[in-house]
Amino acid sequence: MNKFFTLIILLSGFLMTAQVGIGTATPDPAAALDIDSQLPDGSYGGLKLPTMTLADRATIATPIPDGLMIYIQDGATRCVQIWDATQSSWMNWYCMNQLPVASAVNYTGTREVGETLTGSYTYTDFENDTESGTSFQWYRATDVSGTGSAPISGATSIAYTTINADGNQFLALGVTPQASSGASPGVEVLSTFQQISFVPTLLEFDRNATTIPEGDFRTIPITISNPNPTTATTVEIALDSGNTSTFGVLGTDYTIDNDGTNVTGYPFTVTIPAGATTFNNVTISILQDNDNAINEELYLILQNPSGGTTAALSGNQNDHVVYSDDDEFPTEVEFVSTSSSVEEPVTPDNTRTINIAITNPSSTASTTVLVTLNASSTVESGDYSIDYDGSPVTFPFTVTFLAGQAANESFTITSLNDIDTDDEILNIDLISPAGGIPAAAIGTNDAHELTINDDETPAGASDLFISEYIEDGGEKGLEIANFTGAPVNLNDYTIRGYQNSNTAVGWSVALSGTLANGDVYVVASSSVSVTRDQTTSSFQFNGNDAVALETDGGTLIDLLGTIGTATNYGESTVLRRRPGFGPSTTYDVNEFDTYSSSILTGFGSHTF
Numbered sequence: 001m002n003k004f005f006t007l008i009i010l011l012s013g014f015l016m017t018a019q020v021g022i023g024t025a026t027p028d029p030a031a032a033l034d035i036d037s038q039l040p041d042g043s044y045g046g047l048k049l050p051t052m053t054l055a056d057r058a059t060i061a062t063p064i065p066d067g068l069m070i071y072i073q074d075g076a077t078r079c080v081q082i083w084d085a086t087q088s089s090w091m092n093w094y095c096m097n098q099l100p101v102a103s104a105v106n107y108t109g110t111r112e113v114g115e116t117l118t119g120s121y122t123y124t125d126f127e128n129d130t131e132s133g134t135s136f137q138w139y140r141a142t143d144v145s146g147t148g149s150a151p152i153s154g155a156t157s158i159a160y161t162t163i164n165a166d167g168n169q170f171l172a173l174g175v176t177p178q179a180s181s182g183a184s185p186g187v188e189v190l191s192t193f194q195q196i197s198f199v200p201t202l203l204e205f206d207r208n209a210t211t212i213p214e215g216d217f218r219t220i221p222i223t224i225s226n227p228n229p230t231t232a233t234t235v236e237i238a239l240d241s242g243n244t245s246t247f248g249v250l251g252t253d254y255t256i257d258n259d260g261t262n263v264t265g266y267p268f269t270v271t272i273p274a275g276a277t278t279f280n281n282v283t284i285s286i287l288q289d290n291d292n293a294i295n296e297e298l299y300l301i302l303q304n305p306s307g308g309t310t311a312a313l314s315g316n317q318n319d320h321v322v323y324s325d326d327d328e329f330p331t332e333v334e335f336v337s338t339s340s341s342v343e344e345p346v347t348p349d350n351t352r353t354i355n356i357a358i359t360n361p362s363s364t365a366s367t368t369v370l371v372t373l374n375a376s377s378t379v380e381s382g383d384y385s386i387d388y389d390g391s392p393v394t395f396p397f398t399v400t401f402l403a404g405q406a407a408n409e410s411f412t413i414t415s416l417n418d419i420d421t422d423d424e425i426l427n428i429d430l431i432s433p434a435g436g437i438p439a440a441a442i443g444t445n446d447a448h449e450l451t452i453n454d455d456e457t458p459a460g461a462s463d464l465f466i467s468e469y470i471e472d473g474g475e476k477g478l479e480i481a482n483f484t485g486a487p488v489n490l491n492d493y494t495i496r497g498y499q500n501s502n503t504a505v506g507w508s509v510a511l512s513g514t515l516a517n518g519d520v521y522v523v524a525s526s527s528v529s530v531t532r533d534q535t536t537s538s539f540q541f542n543g544n545d546a547v548a549l550e551t552d553g554g555t556l557i558d559l560l561g562t563i564g565t566a567t568n569y570g571e572s573t574v575l576r577r578r579p580g581f582g583p584s585t586t587y588d589v590n591e592f593d594t595y596s597s598s599i600l601t602g603f604g605s606h607t608f
Helices: 002-017
Strands: 020-022 033-035 069-074 077-084 089-095 101-108 116-124 135-141 159-161 170-176 202-205 209-213 217-219 222-225 233-239 254-258 268-272 282-286 296-307 319-325 332-335 339-343 350-359 367-373 384-388 391-393 397-401 409-415 424-435 447-453 465-472 475-481 493-498 507-510 520-524 546-551 556-560 573-577 592-596
Touching: 101 170, 116 170, 202 296, 209 217, 209 282, 222 268, 254 268, 332 424, 339 350, 339 409, 350 367, 350 447, 384 397, 397 409, 465 520, 465 546, 465 556
Parallel strands: 020 033, 209 319, 339 447
Antiparallel strands: 069 077, 077 089, 101 116, 116 159, 135 170, 202 222, 217 282, 233 268, 233 296, 254 282, 296 319, 332 350, 350 409, 367 397, 367 424, 384 391, 384 409, 424 447, 465 475, 465 573, 475 520, 493 507, 493 546, 546 556, 573 592
16 A cells, blocks of 8 residues: 555656657657647647637636636637736737628719719628728729729729720729728729710700801801710701791802802701811801892701711700891881971862882882871861872872882872861871882881861851950959951940859949950959950959850850859969850850969960
């Protein structure tokens, strides 16, 4: 028994002092522990440290010896750690870190030349290392599989604007993810290759209209968007069937030069060189004419584009209007004068010639104008006759100027005798000009007023009448006129007043003397500033009192106001009888003009 315990003690001492080898009988003399990597079955293995989570690590018995080594595997944390007793903390000796990953790489935008494409992707990092410095590269290939793929020089942003070299090629975006820490960069990931098309070549006129002075020319530019750099574009110019062109005949009234070639008909084809963005080689010339003063219009359209890159019309400015700015003036006709007069003869032999002038007559076309009677004329149709070009005519009638005629045309009006005593008016108009240099027009003097002065003596008044009246407080006066054709004895007449609504005479003023034909007799109060034939203080009217001119026997001759009423008709005013009106036993306000009571210039004379 004692020998057995002695052996164990000796063996233990040996083990505590000897080197240990695992998988080897000859451990390295410098190693306390030497592990051979080859396993008994011939395969190989490694050293596996104690693996635990952060929670497991917290249960390690303390004090933890300095240099204790473990492997932490907790979520994204995978680190070999060593205990630093001097700092009482676990130190990361080495931490595992995966590369960042780019996924869902794609780009959007219109896949046409000249358009901007914008990339998109998803960045992930197992250890949640933040992204920083991710790089981009655009690639060009000949098909969707990426055949012949090559990086595009300078295309290293997430956005890229395509160029002509990309047309009909296939583009992909490469994204290389970069993390701010940990393992990086990641592996480049490419989007799918997608085809880039050329933008269709679009054609249009560069403006909607052009004005060309007569005898001049202008270029009609065509604008080309997205021209093909290697293929020419053609388009036809035709007349717009939806509008009526008035330019006349191509080759006679105007010419068109198409890039050095004279155009003889519509439509004609314009060829635009490859790569050109404008075409300024269509020129229209307006030829000079002498018989047209109309600004004409030529309606053009573009049609049937071809060539270029799937050439098409833009739809914005496919039509164009050419205006001819004519340098002639239209023919113009007008009366030489706007008024004239003629005396009504005792025998029908008095005439008046009325002239019509022409300006800018056509050398090839006659000009006509219609002479009409305006409805405002006061002459009766049987009171005159008209002669034009040696023949009698009636309104309306046509006056004709021959081609090239610059001299006036004229017609004559003969005034016939009638029994009317009034002057009459013949208002004549010019209308409906035609022919000449289009568009013939009527000038400023489009109307003529012919006054026929009557030769009859008007009939006289039937008796004396009150021709003027003044009432303004204490100023009261009357003017009595004689247009009977003979002197009148005033002693046979009395002025009587009917005050307010009374029907009985309230006051009277007897007249005296003789009043010559065509003369007036003024009776007034002394305060009225007029030349008086008779002064009286008996006038008591105040504007609503009837005033009557009567014979001494009481026969009513003329009346102001209405007897038996107190209606105001002449307070603080002057009433002056209008020409042509004589005595009346009924007051008519329309026979009188009304003036301020301060206007007394009419007293002392009267026109009948």
